[in-house]
Amino acid sequence: MPQQQYAAASVRELAAVVARVAPRDKELWPSREPLPGPVGARVQEERADQLWMVVGMVDRASKLEDAPIPRGRAADLFEAEALAAFWELAAGGRLRHHAKHVGKPLALATLRIVRDCLAILADLVVPGRAVALPVLDSVAPKKTVRRRHQQVMYRELVELAGQGPLEKGPIALGADDRTRLLALVAVVLDAAPRSGELERMNVSSLGDGEGTVEVVRAPQNQALNYDVVASRVGVSRSSVARAMSDPDQISEALRQRILAEIREMREEPPTVERYVLREGSQVAVRRYLRLREGLVAPLTGSTAGLWVTIRPSKAGPAGIRMRAEGIRLAYARGMRALNHVMAGTYKWSPMPTKLEQLRRSVKVEPLPPEE
Template sequence: MPEQRYSAPSVRQLAAVVERVAPRDPAKWDGREKAPGAAGVLVQVSEQRAKQLWMVVGMFDRAVRREEMPRRAVRDVGQLFTPPALRAFWRLAAGGELRHWEKDVGKPLPVPSQRTVRDCLKILAALAAPGRRVRLPRVEESEPKPTVDPGQLTAVYRELVALAGDGPLERDGAGMRAQERARLLAMVSVVLDTGARVGELERLNVDDLSPDLEVVRVVRRPQRAGKGYEEVAFRLGVSLGTVSKVMAGQDERASFQLAEEIRREVAAVQGAGPRVERYVLSHGSRVALKRWLHVRDGLVTPLEGGKSALWVTVFASKAGPPGIRIRAQGLGQSYGRGVHALNFLMAGQPGWEPLPVRMEQLRRAVEAEPLEDEAAGPTAQE
């Protein structure tokens, strides 16, 4: 990271503090100090977090040049974290006035970026103003996108049945393989019967299905509730976004070891393990799953690694050969492609409203009730 000169004494003091926990010189990285985390836990910041901290230092450097900031904030680092200074800083930052590139100045920060800046402010305040109670800015929650009209769910299923047939699906050069359509139908059928999240779908194994395909077992994990995600992020030195995505099964960039460590830490902080629920599968879902299992068996036969996974890849990709477990991101993309094709084919049909291409919006339209006997799981399928 190139050396940066700051004009304001307060920002130079802030940079000196950050240098201790995120040194610019790679040779000093292994000897960096720990930063205060949640509940006073000391952790070493990650490389990603280090870049974010320096980004916020740069934002402060641009902020103190603005008339909106209190003049005393120029002189002393502690003054950067007083209520008047933080309020002025946040208005400028959220409004996009402190962006690095001039061409982007004035473009409001999206909510995820606002959360990143807020997380960095918490770390910087603990480092630069220890012992001071700092009121951090609030980040508004994003409004959930509209769900599918429940009245359309039957139509969704009916049309996906047609899509999953053996005949070709192609229009104006756009096509979808029969194997992928079979997986899509089975996957969406399970969502309609269970309301499973994409991360929960990813973790499904064949032995989560009863031998007669009448019941499916879904492992639910706690979602959203404050819920220790921030504390785990501090403990492990990763971003809050990384923890949230791993827990939702959506972060393919996280290594398997890191993802497992994050899940263990979240479970320890929350004090509650996964919850197993069982759902009755509809007749149509049983038909769709039987068709998909036949396709799947032909894909995983030569592979040991994919034999347990219910959802596997149907063609070679950068992730590997056909027949390996498909990750949450791949499941979401497959659903998006299928719905895009469905919307294209159904365009202009009476009463048809284009479906959203995100599976989450379909899932939130489902009101599925698990069986009361949640403790018992289906017998492993031979």
């Protein structure tokens, strides 16, 4: 895979460090190095993309004549003055990738991602050094969807799935897309899986004649969720962050408590939960399975994934397993289409385009474990 060329030596060095733990070449992915520290965690794919995003931001910062961004050594990027200058540029939106968005300040949630990536990069480039990372407020949870609105949304999706070609203004959503979207939303409403849990579902996750679905609830800290660790230890999120990136700022006893909890969490096996699919959900899933059968038929190799792509893409041919990001994008595209179609309809409340907002709205109870 062609490597990005960076003008500044500091950025080239930073990119080389990231390539060890999150190589761009996916063939090297199984052999990636673990992150430093006693836990020995490995970067997950979503975090890898975020790390490369920050490398790109540093590269753009290094090309600004008015920015005091070191260009010689990667270690100098984590000096207080350089870090503060980078943060000001990033927060103000001057380092965005797309030119049309430059100058638009970053959202708080995005700033938290950048800040967490900076902590990881500091551990890699200047291990053991106390780095003056920025402090952020907590991200407010996004608005959820009321149950009444969920019911209206699902009813309209059923209606949409049965209609002919949808082309209204700038919105186009094929019949196959609508079939998959309805089944996907039905499963989310009945079992509340995260996008990563949807990605891991197989056809065998369905049971009892498509009457139930299994959700593998992997330990949430696989991508090291600082909030989960903080809750379990009974400390602030900032304490967990310091334990991982700035240990001199907390007591050794507290740091060891946090690290012990992380080790224990990483040893927890995944939990498999079963949920009942309502009658309408079963109909939607069966209809999607007929579509899926035709999509995977031409493929060779494993075709176990439940949620598959509908058309060829750079990821591969139609019928391959959807990744979590693709699932989120498909849901967002479907909600934008539904909102566009329903705009101006009496009592219609626009649906959020974030899958997580719908998932957090759902209250579900798993079936008792099988004996």
